[in-house]
Amino acid sequence: MSGKRKKDSLHQLSCTTDTLSGMLAQEVQLLSQSQPPGDPARIKALKEVTGVLKDLTGVAKALNEQGARLEARQGGVVLLPAVELCDGEEAEE
Numbered sequence: 649m650s651g652k653r654k655k656d657s658l659h660q661l662s663c664t665t666d667t668l669s670g671m672l673a674q675e676v677q678l679l680s681q682s683q684p685p686g687d688p689a690r691i692k693a694l695k696e697v698t699g700v701l702k703d704l705t706g707v708a709k710a711l712n713e714q715g716a717r718l719e720a721r722q723g724g725v726v727l728l729p730a731v732e733l734c735d736g737e738e739a740e741e
Contacts (some may be wrong), residue, residue, distance in 0.1 A: 658715050665708050672697055672704075 676697055683690040 662711050669704050
């Protein structure tokens with residue numbers, strides 16, 4: 649896969665992750681409004697949402713790392729050793 653296609657794919661996955669986390673946040677708000685605080689069904693749902701959010705956090709972290717590696721390969725910097733002049737002094741930067 650070319651660098652451009654990888655970058656586009658990573659961007660799409662990142663947008664999807666953002667969308668899913670936003671939808672989960674809305675679901676939590678609706679859940680908070682519709683069920684009493686001590687309801688066992690609400691507690692179970694909140695635990696499930698928390699688990700999904702942790703998974704999404706892991707996905708987002710992996711996407712960020714992959715994107716950083718991809719950008720590093722595309723825009724890498726080559727460090728060269730200091731240049732010595734004929735009389736043994738180093739060139740000024």
